[in-house]
Amino acid sequence: GAGVSQSPSNKVTEKGKDVELRCDPISGHTALYWYRQSLGQGLEFLIYFQGNSAPDKSGLPSDRFSAERTGGSVSTLTIQRTQQEDSAVYLCASSRMATGLNQPQHFGDGTRLSIL
Amino acid sequence: KQEVTQIPAALSVPEGENLVLNCSFTDSAIYNLQWFRQDPGKGLTSLLLIQSSQREQTSGRLNASLDKSSGRSTLYIAASQPGDSATYLCAVTPSNQFYFGTGTSLTVIP
Numbered sequence A: 001g002a003g004v005s006q007s008p009s010n011k012v013t014e015k016g017k018d019v020e021l022r023c024d025p026i027s028g029h030t031a032l033y034w035y036r037q038s039l040g041q042g043l044e045f046l047i048y049f050q051g052n053s054a055p056d057k058s059g060l061p062s063d064r065f066s067a068e069r070t071g072g073s074v075s076t077l078t079i080q081r082t083q084q085e086d087s088a089v090y091l092c093a094s095s096r097m098a099t100g101l102n103q104p105q106h107f108g109d110g111t112r113l114s115i116l
Numbered sequence B: 001k002q003e004v005t006q007i008p009a010a011l012s013v014p015e016g017e018n019l020v021l022n023c024s025f026t027d028s029a030i031y032n033l034q035w036f037r038q039d040p041g042k043g044l045t046s047l048l049l050i051q052s053s054q055r056e057q058t059s060g061r062l063n064a065s066l067d068k069s070s071g072r073s074t075l076y077i078a079a080s081q082p083g084d085s086a087t088y089l090c091a092v093t094p095s096n097q098f099y100f101g102t103g104t105s106l107t108v109i110p
Helices: none
Strands: A005-007 A010-013 A019-024 A031-038 A042-050 A065-069 A075-079 A088-095 A111-115 B004-007 B010-014 B019-025 B032-038 B044-051 B056-059 B062-067 B072-077 B086-093 B104-109
Touching: A005 A088, A010 A019, A019 A088, A019 A111, A031 A075, A042 A065, A042 B086, A075 A088, B004 B086, B010 B019, B019 B032, B019 B086, B019 B104, B032 B062, B032 B072, B044 B056, B044 B062, B044 B072, B072 B086
Parallel strands: A010 A111, B010 B104
Antiparallel strands: A005 A019, A019 A075, A031 A042, A031 A088, A065 A075, A088 A111, B004 B019, B019 B072, B032 B044, B032 B086, B056 B062, B062 B072, B086 B104
């Protein structure tokens, strides 16, 4: 498709399990961004990739969170040993090469993660 | 840490009215400021991006201004339409990060 694709659209899992969220950016977009949106916290920036490299990982909430991108395309966000506070909508966006994060971003519809 | 505040949290106006949404931020050392809209159950749509060296940007019925020194931005929507109903978010970029406001939920009544 022409837009940013995220999968799964919904994920329900038990506390303590690991989950992997996937993002397919728009073809040709070199920058990719992950965000988390939860009721109590609003929209939170997690990490962005320029190509396969993430210049700043300090936005990740804890060491249970990791993200990778290979081949300059698909990215996965992995949450290990999930906790109930990880429940949120995880949004992915992509843009053309972003210097100073100054390019318009195109968003996917998100993955709604629920931790029981 | 940068803090971004949006006022009002919710706004309801009759169709055709002009309106202003406000965004304030605590640290003026930013590269740019962006305005987004979010429809229920959807991701964000980028509306306007203002570089730190600019004072305003316009797109159709939307006009966004930026006053870095006072830490403020406004989004002006002219001749509002029911299709403008959504949540509007502003975000500032100090470095390799985005900081978002909590949003203004706009309802335009036909």
